[in-house]
Amino acid sequence: YTWPDPQLDELESLVYDQHGFNSRGILAGALDPCSRFNFGSTVNRSNVADWIRTAYHDMATHNVEDGTGGLDASIQFEQDRAENAGDGFFNSIRHLSLGITRYAGVADLIALGAKTAIEQCGGPKVPFRGGRVDATVPNNPGVPEPQQGLDSHIAAFARQGFTQTEMITLVACGHSFGGVQHSAFPDTVPLPDGVDDVSQTFDSTPFNFDNAIAFEYVHGTTNNPLIVGHNDTTNSDKRIFGSDGNATMASFAASPDLFKSTCGTLFARMLDTVPKDVQLTEVIEPLPVKPQTMLLTYMGDGTLKLSGQVRFWDTAESTSRSAKIVWADRAGKTDTSYTDVLSTNADMVASALNGGNFSVLWYNVGPIDKNFSVLEETAGISKFWFEIDEGDGSGVRTEDQNGVGFVLQDSVMLADSSCEITSSSGSSSNATIDIAVRADIQPSRVYIEYDLFNTAPSGGSYTTVNTTDAQPASGPSKRASSAYNIWTLQLSDSILTLSLPRTINIAVDAGDRKITTASFAPFSLLAGKQCK
Numbered sequence: 353y354t355w356p357d358p359q360l361d362e363l364e365s366l367v368y369d370q371h372g373f374n375s376r377g378i379l380a381g382a383l384d385p386c387s388r389f390n391f392g393s394t395v396n397r398s399n400v401a402d403w404i405r406t407a408y409h410d411m412a413t414h415n416v417e418d419g420t421g422g423l424d425a426s427i428q429f430e431q432d433r434a435e436n437a438g439d440g441f442f443n444s445i446r447h448l449s450l451g452i453t454r455y456a457g458v459a460d461l462i463a464l465g466a467k468t469a470i471e472q473c474g475g476p477k478v479p480f481r482g483g484r485v486d487a488t489v490p491n492n493p494g495v496p497e498p499q500q501g502l503d504s505h506i507a508a509f510a511r512q513g514f515t516q517t518e519m520i521t522l523v524a525c526g527h528s529f530g531g532v533q534h535s536a537f538p539d540t541v542p543l544p545d546g547v548d549d550v551s552q553t554f555d556s557t558p559f560n561f562d563n564a565i566a567f568e569y570v571h572g573t574t575n576n577p578l579i580v581g582h583n584d585t586t587n588s589d590k591r592i593f594g595s596d597g598n599a600t601m602a603s604f605a606a607s608p609d610l611f612k613s614t615c616g617t618l619f620a621r622m623l624d625t626v627p628k629d630v631q632l633t634e635v636i637e638p639l640p641v642k643p644q645t646m647l648l649t650y651m652g653d654g655t656l657k658l659s660g661q662v663r664f665w666d667t668a669e670s671t672s673r674s675a676k677i678v679w680a681d682r683a684g685k686t687d688t689s690y691t692d693v694l695s696t697n698a699d700m701v702a703s704a705l706n707g708g709n710f711s712v713l714w715y716n717v718g719p720i721d722k723n724f725s726v727l728e729e730t731a732g733i734s735k736f737w738f739e740i741d742e743g744d745g746s747g748v749r750t751e752d753q754n755g756v757g758f759v760l761q762d763s764v765m766l767a768d769s770s771c772e773i774t775s776s777s778g779s780s781s782n783a784t785i786d787i788a789v790r791a792d793i794q795p796s797r798v799y800i801e802y803d804l805f806n807t808a809p810s811g812g813s814y815t816t817v818n819t820t821d822a823q824p825a826s827g828p829s830k831r832a833s834s835a836y837n838i839w840t841l842q843l844s845d846s847i848l849t850l851s852l853p854r855t856i857n858i859a860v861d862a863g864d865r866k867i868t869t870a871s872f873a874p875f876s877l878l879a880g881k882q883c884k
């Protein structure tokens with residue numbers, strides 16, 4: 353895709369900004385190490401296993417015939433059903449919902465959680481698409497349970513869109529992680545003396561993806577409670593794995609690579625099983641060069657400040673490299689003076705999932721100690737791009753999205769006269785957000801938009817986009833120019849308390865056009881700049 357695209361930019365960041373500088377924390381941050389469990393001390397439980405099981409149970413209500421159900425976060429309303437025994441769903445959703453925004457809802461975060469867990473903990477690469485739509489009511493029941501017979505399981509997977517061989521595979525892929533808990537399945541897993549609860553694992557490596565689930569089954573060394581459980585009625589993995597004479601499981605026991613690649617395909621199908629009217633995005637690939645939070649600030653002294661950061665994917669640190677940003681003015685023309693350095697330092701490195709075998713390098717726009725470039729207000733900007741010289745004689749490389757450039761509007765932006773008033777105790781702030789609107793725009797409305805995090809009485813989490821309108825500003829501190837007019841609004845910290853993440857964007861409606869800025873965190877941007 354081409355930058356900027358607010359939804360795809362956010363999804364791309366959730367998928368790829370996982371470790372190191374500018375990492376998001378919510379996903380891979382909770383899987384480090386893979387045995388990490390945020391909700392108690394039951395031996396052998398993990399976030400990894402809970403997130404994968406949550407995605408399967410949410411998807412498992414899908415009906416290929418009528419297109420209902422699928423990965424749509426309806427699991428939020430289905431947790432009192434016997435087929436959803438255990439507290440793993442509640443825990444997973446509580447954590448993953450911290451990441452929701454108007455661009456990615458609970459269902460996308462559930463899918464991202466599973467994808468990240470699988471990849472971070474030794475599993476196959478799972479291509480990711482976004483755009484799932486959160487259900488507001490429960491779906492029809494239909495998650496398979498261990499006491500049900502083989503015919504019932506074959507029928508349930510067929511309803512979900514999977515053949516018998518795919519059923520064997522998907523169960524093995526999922527049960528490469530985690531185990532069965534006594535508290536949720538007391539008839540399947542007995543409680544040893546001296547502990548409150550226990551989880552008996554499906555294989556000897558419950559926190560990492562590998563083919564031990566198949567190897568130990570085929571070689572008769574398994575301790576999987578759904579295979580060697582004392583109560584044969586609940587030995588569903590035994591019936592499922594043996595249902596084709598062990599052919600599929602034997603092939604996985606013999607080849608870790610076959611198991612991994614087959615699981616990659618089926619996990620992706622599992623995550624992309626959605627209600628029929630949902631249109632998923634393209635597969636989110638990392639942008640090789642990705643600007644982030646590129647913001648213009650109206651300085652009121654004839655200049656605009658351009659700040660932001662740029663991520664170079666699969667790029668190692670190099671002392672011989674020089675990199676610069678170049679821009680075109682509002683009229684589309686460039687000039688030898690329309691350029692500045694990009695700068696980086698040793699802290700600005702990141703890496704991909706699973707440790708990654710390559711580096712990701714971030715750069716500041718402008719000198720490292722400034723992190724901005726200065727533009728002429730009268731000239732403005734329409735787009736920018738990057739010129740990289742590796743210093744190895746190969747010449748200058750231009751990164752401009754195949755000639756399109758990185759388009760940036762200069763019609764509306766934050767004004768530098770914005771400031772905050774911190775309460776005497778320092779516990780709350782009120783911000784004055786001043787907004788510069790280009791004088792040749794006739795706005796019908798100037799406002800900010802921010803996501804508010806809500807919890808419905810039924811237990812579901814969702815976001816709403818709230819707005820606060822600005823008014824034309826007056827007074828000497830609001831330095832309008834012939835090129836820009838100033839609008840202003842008040843924003844209280846308490847408004848943003850429920851906002852996750854605490855970011856806003858400025859928007860202008862003009863005619864049938866809506867023009868918006870990138871989102872920014874107002875209070876951290878103002879950073880104690882007190883109103884006079």
Ligand code: HEM
Pocket residue numbers: 396397398401402404405408437438439440496497498505522523525526527529530531532533534536537551588592622
């Ligand atoms: C006939 C189909 C299936 C049955 C009967 C079944 C049954 C079970 C049971 C009884 C548990 C224990 C849950 C607990 O103690 O909280 C479990 C755990 C788990 N299941 Fe399945 N499962 C099936 C299919 C799948 C599939 C297709 C996946 C994913 C692709 C999956 C992923 C998991 C994971 C990751 C766990 C571990 C959870 C943890 O350790 O907290 N299961 N399953």
